[in-house]
Amino acid sequence: MPRPKPEPKLVCRNVWKIFGPHGAAALDRLGHGVSAERLAALGLVPAVRAVDLEIGEGEIFVIMGLSGSGKSTLVRCLSRLVEPTAGEIIFHGQNLLAASESEMIRLRRHTMGMVFQHFALLPHMTVVQNVAFPLEVQGQPRDQREATARRMIALVGLAGREQALPRQLSGGQQQRVGIARSLAADPELWFLDEPFSALDPLIRREMQDEFLRLQSVLKKTIVFITHDFDEAIRLADRIAIMKDGAVVQVGTPEQIVLSPATDYVREFTRAVPRAKVVRAGSVMAPVAGHAAEAGAGRDGPCIPARSTVAEAAPLFAAGAEAVAVTDAEGRISGHLHRQAVIELMLAG
Incomplete structure (x- = not known):
C-alpha cells in the first residue's frame, strides 16, 4: 500500500x-x-x-x-x-x-544540500577536504569538520579513500564524494x-x-x-x-x-510495463494484525512492500507459491501470490 x-x-x-x-x-x-x-x-x-x-x-x-x-x-x-x-x-x-x-x-x-550531474569536486583537494569544504565555509574548526567529513565518507562507502584526489577515483566514486559533501551539513x-x-x-x-x-x-x-x-x-x-x-x-x-x-x-x-511500477504492497493479500506481529511466513523469502512486482518475480522461479511482504518496520504485512504476479505481468 x-x-x-x-x-x-x-x-x-x-x-x-x-x-x-x-x-x-x-x-x-x-x-x-x-x-x-x-x-x-x-x-x-x-x-x-x-x-x-x-x-x-x-x-x-x-x-x-x-x-x-x-x-x-x-x-x-x-x-x-x-x-x-x-x-x-x-x-x-x-x-x-x-x-x-x-x-x-x-x-x-x-x-539545503545540492548534488548536480557534474561532480564539481575541487581537483587540488583530497576527498576529506572536498567533503569538509561546506563546513569550512560555515567556519567550523578543522578537527570538527574533518571528523564529520570522515563519517560522511564512511556512510557512502569510501572509507580508506580519504586522502585520494578526485582524479584517482572512478566516476561513481567521485559522485559518492559529491553526495557525502552535500550531506556534511546535515x-x-x-x-x-x-x-x-x-x-x-x-x-x-x-x-x-x-x-x-x-x-x-x-x-x-x-x-x-x-x-x-x-x-x-x-x-x-x-x-x-x-x-x-x-x-x-x-x-x-x-x-x-x-x-x-x-x-x-x-x-x-x-x-x-505495469510490473515495473506496481508495488508488491499494492497487490499482496494482507494478513491479520496479530499474524503480522507474530512474523508469520518468515520461513520463506521476504520482500519490502515498496519492491515492484518485476523485482519480486524472480523469487518465484524456485517454485514458491507465495512470498512474504514486509512493511517499513520489517513486519510481515501480507503475501504476494504467484497467481497475482502472473496476472499482472500478462496484463502489462
Missing part, C-alpha cells in the same frame, strides 16, 4: 520563472489571460509556469520531463539559485521569495539534479541502490530530477511530470502509469 501522505515540508504556490525583460510586469498585465503563446509574442520565455506543489517530510519527490521541460529551472527556483518571477515558496512557514540574500545564503549553507532539504546521468548503466544502478540505502538511514526530504522513467520508478514516492514549464500530473509511480491525466503523460509512460 502507498505510504500515508506526509506533512508538507516545502510548498510551491503559483511559481513562475520568465526569462526576458519585464517578465513580472507582463504577468501582471496579462492577468488571467496569461499563456505561453502570449508571453512568447512579447519576446518572453516562460521556463516555469504556475507550478503548485507540496513536497512531504521525508519524501523522495521526483520531477521529470523531457529536455527543456523546465525541471532543472524549477529546482533552482526552489533554492533561489534562479530567482523566480512570481509566486510563493514556503519552507518552515516562511516565504523564501521574501527572504534576504544573506538569509538565503544561510539557509543554503545549513538546511541538510533538511536535499536537491539532486540528474546526479547519476553521467554514469555508466551498471554504476548508475549501484548508485541508485546506494541512494535508497542512504535514504533508509537518513530519511531526508528529497527533490530528485531525472529524465529516466526507470530511475524515477525505482526511487520515487511521488512523481511530478513537467511539460513546457508546467506540471501536468503529480502522483505515485503507479498512479502516473495506470491513470495518466493527459495524452502527453499517457504517451510518456506508454512503454512502461
Whole structure:
C-alpha cells in the first residue's frame, strides 16, 4: 500500500520563472489571460509556469520531463539559485521569495544540500577536504569538520579513500564524494539534479541502490530530477511530470502509469510495463494484525512492500507459491501470490 501522505515540508504556490525583460510586469498585465503563446509574442520565455506543489517530510519527490521541460529551472527556483518571477515558496512557514540574500545564503549553507550531474569536486583537494569544504565555509574548526567529513565518507562507502584526489577515483566514486559533501551539513532539504546521468548503466544502478540505502538511514526530504522513467520508478514516492514549464500530473509511480491525466503523460509512460511500477504492497493479500506481529511466513523469502512486482518475480522461479511482504518496520504485512504476479505481468 502507498505510504500515508506526509506533512508538507516545502510548498510551491503559483511559481513562475520568465526569462526576458519585464517578465513580472507582463504577468501582471496579462492577468488571467496569461499563456505561453502570449508571453512568447512579447519576446518572453516562460521556463516555469504556475507550478503548485507540496513536497512531504521525508519524501523522495521526483520531477521529470523531457529536455527543456523546465525541471532543472524549477529546482533552482526552489533554492533561489534562479530567482523566480512570481509566486510563493514556503519552507518552515516562511516565504523564501521574501527572504534576504544573506538569509538565503544561510539557509543554503545549513538546511539545503545540492548534488548536480557534474561532480564539481575541487581537483587540488583530497576527498576529506572536498567533503569538509561546506563546513569550512560555515567556519567550523578543522578537527570538527574533518571528523564529520570522515563519517560522511564512511556512510557512502569510501572509507580508506580519504586522502585520494578526485582524479584517482572512478566516476561513481567521485559522485559518492559529491553526495557525502552535500550531506556534511546535515541538510533538511536535499536537491539532486540528474546526479547519476553521467554514469555508466551498471554504476548508475549501484548508485541508485546506494541512494535508497542512504535514504533508509537518513530519511531526508528529497527533490530528485531525472529524465529516466526507470530511475524515477525505482526511487520515487511521488512523481511530478513537467511539460513546457508546467506540471501536468503529480502522483505515485503507479498512479502516473495506470491513470495518466493527459495524452502527453499517457504517451510518456506508454512503454512502461505495469510490473515495473506496481508495488508488491499494492497487490499482496494482507494478513491479520496479530499474524503480522507474530512474523508469520518468515520461513520463506521476504520482500519490502515498496519492491515492484518485476523485482519480486524472480523469487518465484524456485517454485514458491507465495512470498512474504514486509512493511517499513520489517513486519510481515501480507503475501504476494504467484497467481497475482502472473496476472499482472500478462496484463502489462
